[in-house]
Amino acid sequence: MNRLTEILATKAVEVAERRKSRSIAALDAVDGGAVRGFAAALETRIAAGGFGLIAEIKKASPSKGLIREDFNPAEHARSYQAGGAACLSVLTDAPYFQGHEEYLIAARTACSLPVLRKDFTIDPWQVAEARSIGADAVLIIVAALDDGVMREIEAAALERGMDVLVEVHDEAELERALTQLDSRLIGVNNRDLRTFETDLGVTERLAKLVPAGTLLVGESGIGAHADCARLAASGVHAFLVGESLMRQSDVTAATKALLEG
């Protein structure tokens, strides 16, 4: 079993358990606050001539173990905003990333940025849950889902006014994203979720294939301004960055340096 398959199997058990205690109607009755435009925040930065940064709050990962010992999501959110991030991504998966829903709530409350719930979305029920904790966007990992479930998850997000970041890793997944889904916010994950190897060349390769009107996000393995400049040469001006920023002592300065050089 590869790691993604293992993570998805664990998630299926977790979601089945969580669904028992709260219905979609009960989740929809919770006030998650007004939705903050996620894709719009990226577009605004890019239209102004900058990079659109989704800065990730990530305590640990399957590939790297514990990344940040003195972990404080609210402080990180404030530092990312001060450093110029357009959006946040917050890992909520507990078994593999030591994440928690409370981290998303704390981060979003501490700033005015739109927030992606970074988790393995396998069921539309999770979209209602994500909105109930304030999330403005959810993730669809194309490799993890069949076409029908992918469309149901997207519909659940759009009907709640949320954005969807559609994540792909190869040409076939990109084709599925473009033909099956309406969202044109597409993340190219440079990390192969089966092996955890990262290669910025994946974004460069797929960037050549996207139609006009697609907002492409380069994801994973981005560590410096030079990486952003490299991907910008392929027309990619939005980035999702976690580990390299999470390891910094001065997060605001590191975020500025990543964006401005």
Ligand SMILES: O=C(O)c1ccccc1NCC(=O)[C@H](O)[C@H](O)COP(=O)(O)O
């Ligand atoms: O980060 C991992 O090890 C990982 C393993 C398995 C599935 C997903 C994983 N990461 C999720 C992400 O996509 C990244 O957190 C995100 O793109 C940021 O990447 P990085 O800047 O390399 O931390």
